[in-house]
Amino acid sequence: MAQAKAAWVDFKAIKSQVSIVQILERYGILQSLAKSGNGDRMSGACPIHGGTNKTHFRVSASKNCWNCFGKCQSGGNVIDFVAKKEGVEFRDAALLIQKWFPRAVSEQQPEVAAAVQQSDPVVPTVSEDSPRQEQTPVIEPAEADQPHSNPTLKFALNKLDAEHPYLRERGLTEDTIAAFGLGYCGKGLLRGYIAIPIHNMEGELVAYAGRWPGVPGEGVGKYKLPQGFRKNLELFNQHRATTCDSDAPLVVVEGYFDAIKLHQAGYERVVALMGSSLSMEQEESIVRLCKEDGRVMLFLDNDEAGRKGQADALTRLSKRLYAHTVHLGSREVQPEHLSPAELRAVLPFPEGRFP
Template identity: 30%
Template sequence: MDGEFENFKEQVRSTADIVEVISSYVPLKKRGQNFWGCCPFHGEKTPSFSVNPGKNMFYCFGCHEGGDIFKFIMKIENCGFMDAMKLLAGRYGIAVPEKQKTAAEIKREKQRERIYDTNATACRFYQACLLNTDYGKPALNYLAGRGIDRKIIDSFGIGYALASFSALLSNLGRRGYSPQELEAAGLAARGKSHMYDKFRNRVMIPIRDPKGHIVGFGGRVLDDSTPKYLNTAETEWFNKRRILFGMDVAYKPIRATKQAVIVEGYMDAISLHAAGIDNAVASMGTAFAQEQAKLLKRIADEVIFCYDSDSAGRRASVRAVSIAREAGLKVRIATVPDGKDPDEFVRRHGKEAFLQVLAQAKEGIDFQIDETILQGDTGNLAGKVDAVSNILPFLLECKSEIEAAEHIRRLAQRLTIDEGLIV
């Protein structure tokens, strides 16, 4: 298989015309031996993006991104190496070699595809209940009250689960889906004597993986009953660490602006999109993961975290800064005034006010330092020692000695201690 794979890779590399492929994404003009255009990976008005057909390479003199045709496709399509090769192979009609799969692999693949199909069908049913039935009117009114119109409903595939223990089971059962398949997808649960719909009388929000497959749902109540949110349990195909809610909708805006706004919950992200902040995604909780940072690094240069302003949200922001910086992202932290969450703030004050919150976002390491000092008592020597000890790991994460030195200088002034005592 290794030899076959290498032959396939070389066939794709030699067949694909790098100028033709890149021209489908970026307008190019020939100048000398190279072709030039504005870089798709960072904002610029003067072309500094060069394609050399002789070397089969591209390079940007502005952001220093460069590589071969595979690297270009991986970055611009937000995909891995194999997916980039398959995309190019499909473009040029090159057959993709398939490795021999075991019976267990074939079974698992079929199960995964069936789960995707089950979730997609359930999503269509939930949407029909929301948009085409009288039962869905209270949910439609609830969404309208949150500023969520039909365009946003369609973009995110939002629906409504009827207040019934068997509506989904019955409807999908007539379409050939077994109760066991709905249970495997997390859409049904098993009682003492029968199966029942897991989601009832809730606004239903599909959760998609980076490839657009629906891998789970979040359901929100229409009133103050509990639990407010009910989510699909994590499975082999639904792992929160590998998914950012709304990435399928926000992908192009993030790639265009090179910036992503990260919030905690999917309703926060949806409300921001409804207000016109279309580069927002949600980490679906306060635990931002390395896998999520790597997803964003493929298409963004900077992330702005805008978690809830409570203590849990602020602690999570401190952790998230280090994870995002390790992935090579610039990081800032936006704090919503008056302890409100992004959803509530943007609905009450509007887009422009929220953009001001983002504009005032603090540099990530400055936020980490400020939070660490606030959590301690730096009015005495022991408190200062503890603060420096806790801040030192953040300083060691600085990529530049100059950056670290500036933070040390400011920290020493703030704590009224000698700079030499910090390192």
């Protein structure tokens, strides 16, 4: 590679800040692995020697390493994996990783990447007090300017059950379920969950979130997201919010179902943070989505976390947009639980747009 001569590679930073999960995800291998130990340990067929024995290739997310106990007997860290997979030298593999994950190397905490995000949405926080460029000698200036993103999925779940009773219990209509591609997943990593497709701004599928239908049992998370997926880079429903006509201000809610219910009530300019805090990347996306009329309305849950997240988001967005909040008085409610009539009372629906 042309840049190899001049580039400074910080192997230590790559090894500590890019997770094996991200690497496996990028290769489209992650989904084929079986998980155990609360998602920390994974096993499958060895992608290095192309084996078929489904136990030979083992991965530890927390130790950020992998091993083949079959034919090739290889193993090591993320750089070793890419070197073997690409058939290149260790240094060139490090350069490749640096190119693939320019921002991950600069800002992502390893435990965020490796964590199994199974609980209620918590947006991974990013240190805001650091001038990122100075801290990150691994990043070449030209690469640091590149947008960073979640890779698009190389598959789609096409056997989802859209008739699962949970979706109706949640008050969703057949049209809404179809529009959002929701359905119960009978197998794979999301087995037992309602799958919720997440798209990037361009409308490409980047992940499925899982919502357990009902109250989950011991050790089962209410929500499930794929390892390595960085939800702080996305806004749920952003691709629909950007294509619908923008007479109405952009409304920002917390959860998937809040956004879905607003959409069903006829308010399409809505995105969800997938949590109660606004990431820096989400802030940028909101500013971009609001460039036409500059209006944003924050409509987070009226509970402690929501109020805190809303106050912070309001402070930050007010500096760049006409930002308002939706007032629900003292009721501890979330947008999902309001009737269409109640939503019309608090949101500026475009004329004639509600059913």
